Amino acid sequence: MPPLANSIAEAHGLSSWESVESLEFTFYVNREPAVNRHWKWDVTQGVVTRTVDGNSATIELAAIGSEADEGVHRQFINDTFWLLFPFSVVWSGPAVSDHGTIALEIDGEQHDLQKVTALWASDVGYTPGDAYDLYLDKNLEIKGWTFRKANADEGKFFSWKQPVSLGPIKVYESYYLKNADEPFIEMRDLAIQFATSDK
DSSP states (O other), rough: HHHHHHHHHHHHGGGGGGEEEEEEEEEEEEESSEEEEEEEETTTTTTTEEEEEEEEEETTTTOOOOHHHHHHHHHHHHHHHHHHHHHHHHHOEEEEEEEEEEEEEEEEEEEEEEEEEOOOTTSSSSSSEEEEEEEOOTOEEEEEEEEEEEEEOOOOEEEEEEEETTTEEEEEEEEEEESSSSEEEEEEEEEESSSTOOO
């Protein structure tokens, strides 16, 4: 794995992931109609349960069979990609490139941030070829990213806010579109269970 990708992942607690037994969260998108998906992930068993409007569906990650299973799996990959993105730069092996320090304005404030691009191959995942320009502080925390679909020249910027610690693992609770007062995406009901005393 590229050293930079590993550094980003480790800054968010990747080495502690092997101790995780389960992870639970709600992926909420503030739009009409709102998206509100609750996930329970039994990491040790590789089993995921999605609950939407009181209706639950459970899949085994190693045995995606039906079209319905694939639909749940696609949403699970999307939602955990947001939540655990710093780990995805290691897990799914994008090309990672460092563009050095840039000046970037976020919410009216100037920041000197390291720009890093993660580019997925054209044959990987449900949305192949996508690119993400990450803007990192000196601790390698993500202050924002620009999502560029299919590696387009232009993309959509989100600022990342409210980093929280789930034991030794760091995630982010809120993602804002540029100049927005309210978050567009939120991670709610976060809970994690460790197999050891790391929690």
